Amino acid sequence: MIVFNIILFGSMFFSVHVMLACSEDEEDEIILNVECHFSQAKIGNCIFSLGDCAYIKGDGGKKHVGRILEFFKTTDGKNYFRVQWFYKVEDTVIKDVGDVHDKRRLFYSTIMNDNLIDCIVSKVNVKHVSPRVGLKGNSILSSDFYYDMEYCVDYSTFRSLITDNSLKNQNLPAYNSIEAVSILSTVNLLENMPSSETYNAELAVLDLYCGCGGMSTGLCLGAKLSCVNLVTRWALDSDKSACESLKLNHPETQVRNEAAEDFLELLKEWEKLCRRYTVNDVERTYPLRSKTSKIPKNSNEIATDEYEVSRIVDICYGDPNKTGKHGVNFKVHWKGYSSSEDTWEPIGGLSNCLGSIQDFVRYGKKVKILPLPGDVDVICGGPPCQGISGYNRYRNVDSPLDDERNHQIVVFMDIVKFLKPKYVLMENVVDILRFDKASLGRYALSRLVHMNYQARLGILAAGCYGLPQFRLRVFLWGAHPCENLPQFPLPTHDVIIRYWPPPEFERNTVAYDEDQPRVLEEAVVLHDAISDLPAVTNDETSEEMSYQKPPGTDFQRYIRSTQYEMMGSVLDGTMKTKVSLYDHRPYPLFEDDYLRVCQIPKRKGANFRDLPGVVVGNDNVARRDSTEKHLLLPSGKPLVPDYAFTYEQGKSKRPFARLWWDETVPTVLTFPTCHSQAILHPEQDRILTLRECARLQGFPDYYRFCGTVKERYCQVGNAVAVPVARALGYALGLAVRKLSGNEPLMTLPRNFSHSNYFQFTEVWPLETEE
Numbered sequence: 001m002i003v004f005n006i007i008l009f010g011s012m013f014f015s016v017h018v019m020l021a022c023s024e025d026e027e028d029e030i031i032l033n034v035e036c037h038f039s040q041a042k043i044g045n046c047i048f049s050l051g052d053c054a055y056i057k058g059d060g061g062k063k064h065v066g067r068i069l070e071f072f073k074t075t076d077g078k079n080y081f082r083v084q085w086f087y088k089v090e091d092t093v094i095k096d097v098g099d100v101h102d103k104r105r106l107f108y109s110t111i112m113n114d115n116l117i118d119c120i121v122s123k124v125n126v127k128h129v130s131p132r133v134g135l136k137g138n139s140i141l142s143s144d145f146y147y148d149m150e151y152c153v154d155y156s157t158f159r160s161l162i163t164d165n166s167l168k169n170q171n172l173p174a175y176n177s178i179e180a181v182s183i184l185s186t187v188n189l190l191e192n193m194p195s196s197e198t199y200n201a202e203l204a205v206l207d208l209y210c211g212c213g214g215m216s217t218g219l220c221l222g223a224k225l226s227c228v229n230l231v232t233r234w235a236l237d238s239d240k241s242a243c244e245s246l247k248l249n250h251p252e253t254q255v256r257n258e259a260a261e262d263f264l265e266l267l268k269e270w271e272k273l274c275r276r277y278t279v280n281d282v283e284r285t286y287p288l289r290s291k292t293s294k295i296p297k298n299s300n301e302i303a304t305d306e307y308e309v310s311r312i313v314d315i316c317y318g319d320p321n322k323t324g325k326h327g328v329n330f331k332v333h334w335k336g337y338s339s340s341e342d343t344w345e346p347i348g349g350l351s352n353c354l355g356s357i358q359d360f361v362r363y364g365k366k367v368k369i370l371p372l373p374g375d376v377d378v379i380c381g382g383p384p385c386q387g388i389s390g391y392n393r394y395r396n397v398d399s400p401l402d403d404e405r406n407h408q409i410v411v412f413m414d415i416v417k418f419l420k421p422k423y424v425l426m427e428n429v430v431d432i433l434r435f436d437k438a439s440l441g442r443y444a445l446s447r448l449v450h451m452n453y454q455a456r457l458g459i460l461a462a463g464c465y466g467l468p469q470f471r472l473r474v475f476l477w478g479a480h481p482c483e484n485l486p487q488f489p490l491p492t493h494d495v496i497i498r499y500w501p502p503p504e505f506e507r508n509t510v511a512y513d514e515d516q517p518r519v520l521e522e523a524v525v526l527h528d529a530i531s532d533l534p535a536v537t538n539d540e541t542s543e544e545m546s547y548q549k550p551p552g553t554d555f556q557r558y559i560r561s562t563q564y565e566m567m568g569s570v571l572d573g574t575m576k577t578k579v580s581l582y583d584h585r586p587y588p589l590f591e592d593d594y595l596r597v598c599q600i601p602k603r604k605g606a607n608f609r610d611l612p613g614v615v616v617g618n619d620n621v622a623r624r625d626s627t628e629k630h631l632l633l634p635s636g637k638p639l640v641p642d643y644a645f646t647y648e649q650g651k652s653k654r655p656f657a658r659l660w661w662d663e664t665v666p667t668v669l670t671f672p673t674c675h676s677q678a679i680l681h682p683e684q685d686r687i688l689t690l691r692e693c694a695r696l697q698g699f700p701d702y703y704r705f706c707g708t709v710k711e712r713y714c715q716v717g718n719a720v721a722v723p724v725a726r727a728l729g730y731a732l733g734l735a736v737r738k739l740s741g742n743e744p745l746m747t748l749p750r751n752f753s754h755s756n757y758f759q760f761t762e763v764w765p766l767e768t769e770e
Contacts, residue, residue, distance in 0.1 A: 031072070031080055031114045038071040041081070043120055053145075055121040056083060063121060064088075065106060065145060071117070079117040085109050086126065086147060093156040093457075094446045101450055104144065107151035108161055131160065131452045131481040133420050149454065149481075155488065155508055155744040156457040158449050160481045162742060202229045203736065206371055206419070207253075208260060208381030208412055210235040212245035212705060212715040214697065215380050215427060218725025219732065224567055225752075225760050226733025230378065234371055236263050241707025242715045249703055254369055258316060260411045262326075266317035267418060269328045270370045277361040309353050310335040312360035313342060315370075320344040330357065376419045378732070382427040382720060383408035409440055413447035416478070423486065423732060424448065424478030427720050430459060432474055433505045441505075444476055453478040454485040456744060459501050459509045462698075462721040464491030466555065466753030468524045468664040469696050470498040471721055474508075475728065484735035487746040489727040492753050494523045498666045510745065521753070526682070527661035528553045530692045533584060538594055538686040540585040547581050558754040559695055563702050568757035582704045584691040587672060587713060592633050597674065598685045599639070600656055607657035607678070608644045621650040647676060654678050659688070668696050670717035671710065690716065698722035723753060 040049050048054065048068060055063040066083035073079055086106040089096045106126065124144040131148035149158050203223070207216035216232040223230035235255045237243050243257040256263060314331035321329075321344055328347040333339060350357060368375060409428075416424055432441040441457070448455040455478050462471035479485045488510045501509055512518045534548045551557040589597060600606050609616055615625045622645055624630065631639040644655040657678035659665065665678070672679045672687045679687045690709060691701070693716050700722070705712040727748060734740040752760070 031074055033075045034072045035075045036073055038073070041071045041079075041117060041120075043117070046123060048120065048123065053086075053124050053126040054083075055124055056115065057119045057121050064091075065124060065126065067126070068120075069112065080114045081117050081120065082112060082114050084112045086145070087151045092151050092158075093153075094442050094449060096446070100446070104146055106145045106147040107149055107158065108147050109151055128161075133452050133480055148452070149449075152744070153507065156445060156455070156505075157485070157744055158445075158453075158455045159485050159742070160454055202231055203377035203422075204233040204371070204375060205230055205378045205380060206376045206415075206421070207232055207235040207246075208379060208415060209383055209408065210237045210246055210255075210381065211239065211242045211718045213250060214699065214719030214722050215382065215425075215725045217249070217703070218698070218720065218722040218727075219378070219380060219425070219729035221566055221722070222726035222729025222731075223733040223736075224729075224757060225726075226730050226737065226739075228733035228736050230729065230733070233368065234376075236260060239711075239715070241711040242718075244706035245704070245712075245715055248706055258318060260408060260415070262316070262318040264411060264415050264418065265326075266315070266328070267370060267372075267415070269317060270315070270364075271372055273328075273357075273361045274365050274372060277358045278365055308335040309333075309350075309356050312353075312356050313339075315360070315364070316344070330360070371419055373419050376421040378423045378425070379416055379419065379421045380425040380427075381412060382718075383412045406440060409444055413444065413451075416448070416453075417451055422480050422483055423735070424453065424476070425486075425728065425732075426476040426478075428474050428476075430472050430474055430501050433459075433508075434502050438502070438504065441474065448476070448478040452481060454481060454483075455479075456485055456488070457505075457508055458488040458744070459505065460488065460724055461491075461495050461497075461510075462724050463495035463523060463664060464493055464510070465489075465721075465723040465727050466493050466521070466524050467696060467698050467721055467723055468526050468529045469666065469668055469721075470495065470664060471667045472499065472501065473720070473724070475724075479735065484738055484740050486728070486731045486735040487740050487744055489731050489748045490518075490745050492521060492727075492748055494520045496523055496664050523664065524555055525662050525664055526659055528555045529559075529695050530688075531661065532556045533581070533689075533692065535684055536584060536586065536686070536689060537684075538586060538597075539588050540686075540689075542585060544580050544582055545584060546579070554754040558756060559698075560701050561756040563700070565756040565758060566700060568761070581691065581701060583694065583712065584689050585709065586686045586689045587709050589674070589686065592635055592637055593674060594685070595633055596639060596641075596656055597680060600658055600680060600685075602658065602683050604658075604660035604662070605653075607653045608640060608655045609653065611640050611656075613640055623650065641675075643675060652676075656680065658682055665696060668693050668717050670714040672713060693717070698724075698726075727752070 040047055042048075048071075050068055050070065053065060053067050056066050058064045065086045065088070067086070068081055069084055070082040071079070072082070087109055088106060089101040089103075092107060094101075126145045126147065127143045129146050129148045148161075150161050151158055205216055205219065207213065210216060213232070213235065216235065220230045220232060232250055232253045235243070235246050235250070235253050237246075237255075237257065238259050240257050243255045246253065247255045258266075310333045312330045313333050316329050316331070317327065318329070319326050325346070329344045330347060330350060331342050332345050332350075333342050347357075364370065365372075409426075412426060426444060428441075428444075432438070432444075445455055445457060455476065457474065457476050459472060459474055462469055462473070475488070477486045477488075490510065490512060500506070531553075532547065532549055532551050534545060536542075547560070551560050588594075596608075596611070599611055600608070601610050608614065609622050613625050613628050613631055614622055616622050624640070624645065633639055647655055654677055656674050658680040659678055660682050669677065672693065674680060674687055681688060681692075688696075690705065690712050693713065694703065694705070695701075697716055697719055698721050699716070699719070705715055707715070730748065730752070731740065731746055734746070740746060749760075
């Protein structure tokens with residue numbers, strides 16, 4: 001039997017609830033023919049009141065959890081209740097990957113709808129708890145369920161709940177929690193532009209899988225424009241030449257060339273050493289080593305029986321001497337020997353050198369050669385994606401996390417768990433959302449949420465931020481519960497769409513809604529980016545040259561800015577003016593390919609199909625002309641190689657294809673091959689140079705690269721596009737300064753993409769006045 005206690009509400013109150021429910025999910029059924037409202041309902045032997053939480057029967061007998069907001073009766077005599085739903089982990093995008101989440105954990109939502117009252121099953125006890133990074137579920141007081149964050153379907157967002165205190169900080173009236181979320185959505189917090197006063201604290205960045213530094217460089221550039229001083233203190237990559245490139249451009253950064261797994265173990269051991277040697281005094285001992293050490297014996301100054309330690313200069317975790325044993329090793333500088341003769345020694349072999357170890361650890365902690373938990377403000381990085389990339393024909397479909405290249409996502413999150421930074425930014429290819437039902441993307445989200453980080457996932461196209469390439473990539477924000485969760489910046493430029501994410505994640509694509517007003521700049525094309533660069537030949541070897549002509553576009557003026565102009569800070573205590581151009585040389589074509597390229601017409605759309613001896617049928621398949629004699633090169637090989645006809649069953653137009661001035665490229669890859677890419681210069685018989693590819697990735701011209709030419713191309717192709725990271729860095733800066741809103745998207749200032757620091761700060765007051 002159902003018994004109602006009648007209580008009447010004003011029509012204004014009822015109308016507000018209908019509006020909020022419809023705005024959250026227009027497909028949810030909202031009952032309009034309401035006759036009267038009630039404050040309680042007796043269902044079976046239990047009385048339910050407004051605000052009670054209950055199990056609610058769903059499809060297939062599944063029980064959902066929701067909070068009762070209203071009881072009402074319709075004009076046709078039916079009894080309904082309005083419910084505000086909670087999400088279980090398996091109801092979110094995570095789908096409880098790995099089954100590691102507390103089954104009692106729920107996520108608040110603003111989704112409401114109306115249901116027949118007989119759907120209510122029983123009462124449940126749901127508590128609200130304050131989230132904290134590292135808080136374990138078993139430490140939470142006993143209850144049926146608890147919730148600590150809100151989940152929003154758009155951009156797969158997990159975020160801290162808006163409280164009355166946060167509303168007061170924004171000078172908004174305090175409403176109940178359900179109303180407050182919707183009211184906030186009407187407030188444009190970005191009208192409060194950041195002042196030119198720099199945020200006092202310096203934020204430290206750890207760049208994992210850093211490559212040559214595209215992501216951290218862009219983040220620092222963008223944060224500077226929001227008046228936040230973001231500095232890359234540590235960087236890590238297993239690629240030696242990439243580490244050399246980052247160190248060349250960021251000499252102040254502690255760059256480590258080692259595996260991420262070893263780095264994590266080193267961090268753990270370093271924390272133990274710091275506790276041991278900086279808290280308790282260690283008895284000094286005479287720093288000697290036995291002759292069993294692997295010391296070069298080319299000096300007569302030291303006795304052959306023992307060697308004296310001058311100082312310890314470095315530390316690592318691994319097996320630098322290839323002994324088959326992993327562990328902590330110190331790099332020792334021996335008295336009487338040069339630095340080139342320094343050796344790695346296991347910590348166990350230095351037991352009589354505790355004084356030297358203590359000196360090294362104390363100094364290392366002081367200058368922060370390695371981060372300790374709490375030292376890092378931002379961890380960013382792109383775990384290797386080769387194991388899931390669509391370019392990999394040998395992907396492990398059945399168990400993707402068993403692939404070492406995919407396992408790096410696990411290591412990335414393990415490092416986050418250990419260091420507990422305030423903010424996290426992870427980047428990866430879109431295949432992370434396609435491969436194995438998006439299990440790897442879900443795993444990354446799951447790990448952050450399980451650690452009680454706020455999280456938000458978005459898909460950004462590089463071309464939307466002023467680059468002549470499409471390059472779709474996935475970005476995952478994480479933030480401590482007490483911090484503002486950074487937003488995703490809306491596009492500044494129109495873009496030529498090349499491909500799209502999987503349907504399930506289309507709502508994660510950072511873009512304007514179809515009916516949303518926008519002012520976009522025209523798409524940047526190849527001419528905008530590289531037309532000012534001097535002509536070079538296929539066999540160019542110069543590492544440095546002059547520009548020869550001034551910049552002709554906004555893109556060129558910006559990309560040729562000095563580091564001083566972009567960052568607004570003096571380098572090495574002086575004003576440096578850049579006059580030289582570096583890395584403007586191509587990977588040289590082999591003789592046969594060069595001869596083929598020389599015969600490709602210099603016009604739009606030209607490719608191998610324009611070579612003599614090729615015919616194209618009505619089925620768009622290129623074939624050899626059987627009526628003509630095959631043309632041969634001096635080497636005896638055919639002018640048109642066989643692979644051009646077999647690539648994509650002869651339907652591809654990419655082999656030996658010229659780019660054209662009014663075009664963009666899909667994605668800059670790690671190696672430019674004319675056999676399967678449209679990579680030929682529009683008017684010169686060569687592939688795009690390293691500098692031209694770097695410009696397509698948004699690297700400033702002052703940024704230089706180390707290693708062989710092939711290694712440098714690989715670094716550029718693997719990098720996060722600098723303008724995308726720059727836009728994200730600006731959003732991060734606003735979040736740090738508590739100037740960002742609660743919505744997932746934000747609008748960048750006008751002329752953001754191609755303005756350097758000084759131009760930007762000059763334009764900024766105009767932005768605030770409008």
